[in-house]
Amino acid sequence: AQSVAQPEDQVNVAEGNPLTVKCTYSVSGNPYLFWYVQYPNRGLQFLLKYITGDNLVKGSYGFEAEFNKSQTSFHLKKPSALVSDSALYFCAVRDSDQAGTALIFGKGTTLSVSS
Amino acid sequence: NAGVTQTPKFQVLKTGQSMTLQCAQDMNHEYMSWYRQDPGMGLRLIHYSVGAGITDQGEVPNGYNVSRSTTEDFPLRLLSAAPSQTSVYFCASRPTRDSYEQYFGPGTRLTVT
Numbered sequence: 001a002q003s004v005a006q007p008e009d010q011v012n013v014a015e016g017n018p019l020t021v022k023c024t025y026s027v028s029g030n031p032y033l034f035w036y037v038q039y040p041n042r043g044l045q046f047l048l049k050y051i052t053g054d055n056l057v058k059g060s061y062g063f064e065a066e067f068n069k070s071q072t073s074f075h076l077k078k079p080s081a082l083v084s085d086s087a088l089y090f091c092a093v094r095d096s097d098q099a100g101t102a103l104i105f106g107k108g109t110t111l112s113v114s115s
Numbered sequence: 116n117a118g119v120t121q122t123p124k125f126q127v128l129k130t131g132q133s134m135t136l137q138c139a140q141d142m143n144h145e146y147m148s149w150y151r152q153d154p155g156m157g158l159r160l161i162h163y164s165v166g167a168g169i170t171d172q173g174e175v176p177n178g179y180n181v182s183r184s185t186t187e188d189f190p191l192r193l194l195s196a197a198p199s200q201t202s203v204y205f206c207a208s209r210p211t212r213d214s215y216e217q218y219f220g221p222g223t224r225l226t227v228t
Binding site: 006008036042043044045046049108 | 222
């Protein structure tokens with residue numbers, strides 16, 4: 001069975017500092033991994049994905065994520081946080097070996113960036 | 116393209132009432148799905164469809180029905196609303212069952228009293 005864990009309910013960081021939002025996953029086959037962001041009272045917006053290839057993937061708004069197969073992790077990172085990055089972030093996974101499977105989401109991590 | 120649209124945006128129901136949450140997409144996507152979002156629970160899959168006429172259950176299907184008579188529409192029916200169904204409901208679509216990126220609607224906030 002697929003699963004995603006986001007071990008931190010909330011991450012607090014000062015503006016200008018680097019940020020990391022953690023995600024670990026479990027799938028039986030090869031993973032397709034995703035990060036989505038949700039601003040208050042809005043739907044989810046796609047940030048980035050890992051399908052295959054380079055372990056470091058770049059996405060929207062200056063975010064990037066590092067895929068680590070041995071640690072089954074896909075942490076979201078940004079070198080310099082902005083106050084406008086404050087939002088709810090979701091990690092999600094699909095098992096590439098099971099065609100048509102649904103996207104499974106973690107519980108979400110609230111990122112709070114202070115000025 | 117309007118993308119994925121959902122109506123209504125807000126709804127209040129009394130226990131035992133029924134209603135349908137509407138979802139439509141104009142991107143000719145084959146795959147559509149419904150999620151509910153609850154605090155501390157993330158998004159949980161209710162039902163999904165890999166194409167017109169084909170639906171299947173997700174993680175939390177009880178109390179909900181779906182149908183997919185057209186590619187564009189994927190309504191979610193609450194048969195007899197319960198307070199436990201108070202949640203924010205999101206519809207999503209992607210081009211095919213094997214596509215990567217999924218597109219989400221703006222959500223419907225449902226309160227059952």
